[in-house]
Amino acid sequence: MKNTFELKKGSLVFEDDKITITDNASYQKRMRLISSGLLVVMGGYNLTKYFKTGRTEILFTGSLLLITGLILVISALRMNVQSEILLTDVKSLKVKRILFKEFLQIKLTGNSTRQVAEIFNADRLREFIETVALPNKIG
Numbered sequence: 001m002k003n004t005f006e007l008k009k010g011s012l013v014f015e016d017d018k019i020t021i022t023d024n025a026s027y028q029k030r031m032r033l034i035s036s037g038l039l040v041v042m043g044g045y046n047l048t049k050y051f052k053t054g055r056t057e058i059l060f061t062g063s064l065l066l067i068t069g070l071i072l073v074i075s076a077l078r079m080n081v082q083s084e085i086l087l088t089d090v091k092s093l094k095v096k097r098i099l100f101k102e103f104l105q106i107k108l109t110g111n112s113t114r115q116v117a118e119i120f121n122a123d124r125l126r127e128f129i130e131t132v133a134l135p136n137k138i139g
Contacts, residue, residue, distance in 0.1 A: 002014070002015050002016075003128060003132075005119060005120070005121065005124070005125050005128075006119075006120040006121070007022075007023055007116065007117070007118055007119055007120065008117075008118035008120070009023055009024055009118070010022040010023035010024070012104065012116055012119070012125075014128070017086065017087055017088075018084055018085060018086050018087060019084070019085045019087065019090070019106070020083065020084050021082075021083050021084075021085070021114070021116055022083060023116060023117070025079075025081040025114070025115070025116075025117075026081045028117070029076060029079050029081055032072070032076040032079070033073065033076045033077070035072075036069050036072035036073045036076055037069070037073060038069075039065050039066075039068055039069030039072065040065075040066060040069035040070060040073060041069075042062075042065050042069075043062045043063065043064070043065030043066025043067070043068075043069055044062070044066060045062070046058050046059075046061055046062025046065060046066075047059070047062040047063070047066065049062070050062055078111070078112055078113065079112070079113060079114070079115065080108060080112040080113060080114040081114070082114060085106060085108065085114060089108050089109050090106055090107070090108060091107040091108060091109060092106075092107045093105070093106055093107075093129050094107075095119070095122055095125055095126045095129065097122075101117065101118060102118070102119045102122035103115050103116065103117055103119070104116040104119060104122075104125065
């Protein structure tokens with residue numbers, strides 16, 4: 001049982017005992033960490049400005065940026081970028097639509113997730129997951 005699904009930049013292959021993914025997930029994780037790290041830095045800078053000036057507007061924007069950035073850093077660190085995933089490590093599979101793009105979200109043991117982005121025929125993948133691949137792990 002070897003089924004291949006096309007991605008915008010890569011492929012997703014379901015084999016008998018594993019899932020093989022070739023995409024740019026490590027680049028996406030790195031960019032997500034950099035951008036959310038910039039939010040943390042900007043929030044910290046605003047908070048230091050608040051302690052110098054005492055303006056409450058700066059306190060609110062700095063706190064908002066800092067908290068948002070920390071949440072995004074933590075979520076980016078929980079992302080998994082493995083290219084080969086054993087089917088025994090998979091908790092659930094789900095095809096999601098987020099902002100007009102289709103994503104395959106693979107929840108793994110150890111509370112990490114692997115997202116596969118920009119799937120071309122997501123309906124075929126959804127049908128494959130529900131019927132053939134892992135009907136007991138649909139999440």
